[in-house]
Amino acid sequence: xxxxxxxxxxxxxxxxxxxxxxxxxxxxxxxxxxxxxxxxxxxxxxxxxxxxxxxxxxxxxxxxxxxxxxxxxxxxxxxxxxxxxxxxxxxxxxxxxxxxxxxxxxxxxxxxxxxxxxxxxxxxxxxxxxxxxxxxxxxxxxxxxxxxxxxxxxxxxxxxxxxxxxxxxxxxxxxxxxxxxxxxxxxxxxxxxxxxxxxxxxxxxxxxxxxxxxxxxxxxxxxxxxxxxxxxxxxxxxxxxxxxxxxxxxxxxxxxxxxxxxxxxxxxxxxxxxxxxxxxxxxxxxxxxxxxxxxxxxxxxxxxxxxxxxxxxxxxxxxxxxxxxxxxxxxxxxxxxxxxxxxxxxxxxxxxxxxxxxxxxxxxxxxxxxxxxxxxxx
Amino acid sequence: xxxxxxxxxxxxxxxxxxxxxxxxxxxxxxxxxxxxxxxxxxxxxxxxxxxxxxxxxxxxxxxxxxxxxxxxxxxxxxxxxxxxxxxxxxxxxxxxxxxxxxxxxxxxxxxxxxxxxxxxxxxxxxxxxxxxxxxxxxxxxxxxxxxxxxxxxxxxxxxxxxxxxxxxxxxxxxxxxxxxxxxxxxxxxxxxxxxxxxxxxxxxxxxxxxxxxxxxxxxxxxxxxxxxxxxxxxxxxxxxxxxxxxxxxxxxxxxxxxxxxxxxxxxxxxxxxxxxxxxxxxxxxxxxxxxxxxxxxxxxxxxxxxxxxxxxxxxxxxxxxxxxxxxxxxxxxxxxxxxxxxxxxxxxxxxxxxxxxxxxxxxxxxxxxxxxxxxxxxxxxxxxxxxxxxxxxxxxxxxxxxxxxxxxxxxxxxxxxxxxxxxxxxxxxxxxxxxxxxxxxxxxxxxxxxxxxxxxxxxxxxxxxxxxxxxxxxxxxxxxxxxxxxx
Ligand SMILES: Cc1cc2nc3c(=O)[nH]c(=O)nc-3n(C[C@H](O)[C@H](O)[C@H](O)COP(=O)(O)OP(=O)(O)OC[C@H]3O[C@@H](n4cnc5c(N)ncnc54)[C@H](O)[C@@H]3O)c2cc1C
Numbered sequence: 001x002x003x004x005x006x007x008x009x010x011x012x013x014x015x016x017x018x019x020x021x022x023x024x025x026x027x028x029x030x031x032x033x034x035x036x037x038x039x040x041x042x043x044x045x046x047x048x049x050x051x052x053x054x055x056x057x058x059x060x061x062x063x064x065x066x067x068x069x070x071x072x073x074x075x076x077x078x079x080x081x082x083x084x085x086x087x088x089x090x091x092x093x094x095x096x097x098x099x100x101x102x103x104x105x106x107x108x109x110x111x112x113x114x115x116x117x118x119x120x121x122x123x124x125x126x127x128x129x130x131x132x133x134x135x136x137x138x139x140x141x142x143x144x145x146x147x148x149x150x151x152x153x154x155x156x157x158x159x160x161x162x163x164x165x166x167x168x169x170x171x172x173x174x175x176x177x178x179x180x181x182x183x184x185x186x187x188x189x190x191x192x193x194x195x196x197x198x199x200x201x202x203x204x205x206x207x208x209x210x211x212x213x214x215x216x217x218x219x220x221x222x223x224x225x226x227x228x229x230x231x232x233x234x235x236x237x238x239x240x241x242x243x244x245x246x247x248x249x250x251x252x253x254x255x256x257x258x259x260x261x262x263x264x265x266x267x268x269x270x271x272x273x274x275x276x277x278x279x280x281x282x283x284x285x286x287x288x289x290x291x292x293x294x295x296x297x298x299x300x301x302x303x304x305x306x307x308x309x310x311x312x313x314x315x316x317x318x319x320x321x322x323x324x325x326x327x328x329x330x331x332x333x334x335x336x337x338x339x340x341x342x343x344x345x346x347x348x349x350x351x352x353x354x355x356x357x358x359x360x361x362x363x364x365x366x367x368x369x370x371x372x373x374x375x376x377x378x
Numbered sequence: 379x380x381x382x383x384x385x386x387x388x389x390x391x392x393x394x395x396x397x398x399x400x401x402x403x404x405x406x407x408x409x410x411x412x413x414x415x416x417x418x419x420x421x422x423x424x425x426x427x428x429x430x431x432x433x434x435x436x437x438x439x440x441x442x443x444x445x446x447x448x449x450x451x452x453x454x455x456x457x458x459x460x461x462x463x464x465x466x467x468x469x470x471x472x473x474x475x476x477x478x479x480x481x482x483x484x485x486x487x488x489x490x491x492x493x494x495x496x497x498x499x500x501x502x503x504x505x506x507x508x509x510x511x512x513x514x515x516x517x518x519x520x521x522x523x524x525x526x527x528x529x530x531x532x533x534x535x536x537x538x539x540x541x542x543x544x545x546x547x548x549x550x551x552x553x554x555x556x557x558x559x560x561x562x563x564x565x566x567x568x569x570x571x572x573x574x575x576x577x578x579x580x581x582x583x584x585x586x587x588x589x590x591x592x593x594x595x596x597x598x599x600x601x602x603x604x605x606x607x608x609x610x611x612x613x614x615x616x617x618x619x620x621x622x623x624x625x626x627x628x629x630x631x632x633x634x635x636x637x638x639x640x641x642x643x644x645x646x647x648x649x650x651x652x653x654x655x656x657x658x659x660x661x662x663x664x665x666x667x668x669x670x671x672x673x674x675x676x677x678x679x680x681x682x683x684x685x686x687x688x689x690x691x692x693x694x695x696x697x698x699x700x701x702x703x704x705x706x707x708x709x710x711x712x713x714x715x716x717x718x719x720x721x722x723x724x725x726x727x728x729x730x731x732x733x734x735x736x737x738x739x740x741x742x743x744x745x746x747x748x749x750x751x752x753x754x755x756x757x758x759x760x761x762x763x764x765x766x767x768x769x770x771x772x773x774x775x776x777x778x779x780x781x782x783x784x785x786x787x788x789x790x791x792x793x794x795x796x797x798x799x800x801x802x803x804x805x806x807x808x809x810x811x812x813x814x815x816x817x818x819x820x821x822x823x824x825x826x827x828x829x830x831x832x833x834x835x836x837x838x839x840x841x842x843x844x845x846x847x848x849x850x851x852x853x854x855x856x857x858x859x860x861x862x863x864x865x
Contacts, residue, residue: 036758036759036762036765037758038768043768052843053840053841053842053843053844054844055844057843057844068744072744072745072746072747073744073746073747074737074741074742074744074747076741092858093858093859096854096858096859097859100843100846100851100855104843104845142768142769143737143768143769146768146769149758150746150750151746154746159758161758161759162759162760214835215498215499221815222775222776222812233833236831236832236833237833238833238834243740243741244725244738244740244771251831251832251833251834252827252830252831252832253389253390253391253394253827253830253831253832254389254390254391254835255390255391255392255499255500255501256387256390257498264497264498265497265498266496266497266498266499266664267498268493268496268497268498268499268664269807269808270395270493270499270501270502271395271491271493271502271506271508271517271820272391272395273491273808273809273818274508274515274818274819274820274823275819275820275823275827275831277815277816277818277819277820278819278820278821278823279831280815281815281816281819287815288814288815288816289814289815289816290814290815291776291812291813291814291815292809292812292813292814292815292818293775293776293778293809293812294778294807294809295807295808295809296807297498299498302835302837302840304381305381305837305839305840306835306837306838306839306840306841307839307840325840326834326835326840327834327840355844355847361381363381363382364381364382365382368381368382371382371383371384371385372383372384372385372386372387373385373386373387373390374387374390376500377392377500377501378500
């Protein structure tokens with residue numbers, strides 16, 4: 001299918017990675033974004049890349065250590081993570097998680113307090129112990145977004161920013177063009193990777209994609225001395241030490257939102273920063289004096305079972321829909337590969353991803369959000 | 379997992395936030411003359427009023443140029459908070475008047491964020507302002523907030539500006555008048571508009587040796603009576619020149635070299651090119667603001683419950699185009715300084731790397747990276763400082779762009795050949811002042827919030843390994859790791 005045109009709606013990590021994979025296969029790609037690449041969740045997340053729950057996990061793990069080289073631009077990927085328990089209950093839960101990983105042959109090691117402090121000098125001696133994941137890792141989301149975008153351009157792909165997609169033209173059971181306010185882009189295939197705007201866009205094609213949008217928050221501190229292991233989770237927060245040394249952390253309650261076709265009007269953070277600060281000061285007591293310099297929020301969508309939807313539709317049959325259901329940054333090298341396969345071959349070449357099909361929600365009640373309370377505050 | 383079920387999402391924020399510690403009809407941020415006046419007016423109208431001011435700030439914060447561009451030129455006296463409190467009280471008798479009028483006054487208290495419900499958030503109990511002192515942080519509710527946060531110095535990069543002794547005019551005035559803690563003796567002033575002239579006269583009056591004013595334009599810029607006074611005081615005016623560099627030693631600045639080649643001995647270089655309304659809180663709350671070149675920059679537009687007074691609301695309009703003046707300075711400074719001049723002090727980003735959109739030094743620069751630049755980025759769309767910040771780190775440090783956000787926008791405007799006003803400013807976010815984790819932390823958070831706290835959304839199927847789906851392990855996973863409706 002070399003020489004054909006694929007239009008991708010959405011320049012987050014999912015759309016950009018898909019575009020890059022397609023361009024590597026010689027396909028002409030155009031990525032359309034309503035604003036700037038990575039401006040939504042893809043540039044606002046925790047950078048975690050350890051999605052053992054996903055059928056794309058092996059591919060995620062295989063690819064990350066190579067991404068800088070493959071893309072030609074730095075992503076700041078760092079390998080490994082550690083989970084530190086701050087309460088007895090957490091220690092029980094984390095040991096359970098460690099056992100599970102062992103059973104699944106994911107390399108993990110239990111660490112005692114001293115070993116935790118060796119790996120994470122900002123940790124205190126008040127922790128119960130830790131689980132060292134010798135897999136997974138983290139990367140810099142903002143740098144990764146731009147790396148995908150630039151790599152895609154280097155292969156001849158196009159990125160058109162400030163161009164919200166408003167609709168589609170269809171003929172003979174296929175989408176033939178993608179429309180923005182100023183232009184129409186003819187296409188042989190379409191990838192819809194527009195995050196929380198997927199339902200509105202897909203509704204125009206008569207396809208129901210059940211997703212609910214929510215807001216989540218993070219904080220970041222000034223730089224701390226570099227720790228041997230920077231991917232530190234635990235105490236119900238997640239985060240990482242950046243290669244500059246800053247501690248970037250998120251977690252805690254989310255706020256469900258209404259979403260319209262134009263996307264978030266704002267991404268406000270709230271005094272929840274104080275509760276993140278509390279937990280981070282407890283998790284890393286030797287960092288408690290560090291200044292918090294910023295907080296932010298991002299908007300992500302979730303499917304009813306919290307798992308991504310990556311599927312090539314039967315009608316129109318040249319459309320691939322890709323929502324990562326709030327766990328999409330780390331999986332992006334692999335999700336892009338899967339989307340490429342679906343566009344070109346109609347089937348994922350490296351994993352069984354049937355579990356990510358849209359049809360699993362065929363029997364979902366139309367008021368599923370209301371029923372389970374995934375509703376905005378009125 | 380059964381997809382159709384009825385329940386509540388116990389991990390949603392709904393109703394779990396703590397209530398504000400207090401509620402005021404009016405909160406005034408900033409106890410300068412206009413903030414005090416606004417607080418007194420409100421109190422006299424029978425309102426419950428809180429007036430906060432971050433001064434005196436700790437010596438450590440001052441070292442980070444918080445809130446003003448102190449350039450490390452404060453005396454050790456600033457380490458003594460008690461003494462600074464007294465100095466501030468003595469210098470501002472109106473504070474006494476405000477307290478007599480019933481205003482609740484908190485000095486040494488910073489307002490680090492204003493929050494209200496609106497697009498993207500509906501979970502706040504009411505509109506609140508985040509406060510912090512040296513001990514702790516807390517939030518209070520308000521009906522109205524008045525921002526009297528004043529103005530901040532426009533910092534300007536030149537070789538050697540990143541050393542002690544290069545500071546701003548507002549900071550110098552603050553150290554001279556409110557803290558009585560200025561550590562310099564010989565000051566060279568950059569600029570000659572009213573701010574520069576007034577600062578020169580004030581410094582002179584306080585016994586400081588003012589060695590001259592440097593003006594990029596052919597003649598001094600400010601009000602003629604001020605110029606006359608400065609000339610009468612025997613202060614030299616170096617017109618049609620810029621500062622080319624500052625040299626110094628371990629204690630900072632020792633001399634300045636002008637573009638003419640003249641070298642002037644001084645221990646302080648006071649950048650007095652312009653005051654910028656301090657709108658960090660406005661930006662962090664997504665408030666409305668608009669550029670007004672005659673009033674010093676972006677000024678708050680005023681909203682139903684948010685207003686601004688004093689310099690924060692804009693400088694007095696004298697018909698002078700501050701933006702054109704600053705741009706002229708920026709062009710001149712850039713033309714006499716090397717590309718490796720640091721623009722962002724916190725992250726040590728040079729002008730070359732900013733314009734080249736290159737990553738920080740801890741990353742390698744492969745060939746494709748080196749081929750990228752602002753020019754290639756502009757092919758994708760208009761320049762956006764937040765995007766460039768993400769790539770270069772300019773403005774990403776402890777000062778969060780307070781020293782470089784306007785400079786970055788000016789440089790991008792010059793490089794992109796666009797008017798200053800078409801380039802957005804990098805965003806400010808709460809906390810608008812650096813706050814230690816242990817201070818920001820809500821140590822006594824509500825139990826309901828803790829109960830709602832999960833590391834992510836609390837959707838059990840999200841994290842069950844595929845291998846375990848529809849096996850007993852799936853139930854074990856849910857039993858061990860989740861609570862509430864998902865169980
Ligand atoms: C606070 C936070 C922390 C997170 N932490 C992690 C983590 O540690 N690890 C992890 O893996 N994931 C994490 N995530 C989730 C992750 O960020 C997202 O799942 C991922 O970025 C999704 O990428 P995407 O490209 O699918 O969607 P998005 O990033 O939402 O991108 C969609 C793009 O589509 C564009 N768009 C929308 N509508 C239109 C239209 N009509 N026309 C044109 N363009 C349109 C948008 O502008 C946007 O750029 C986190 C998310 C948040 C908010």
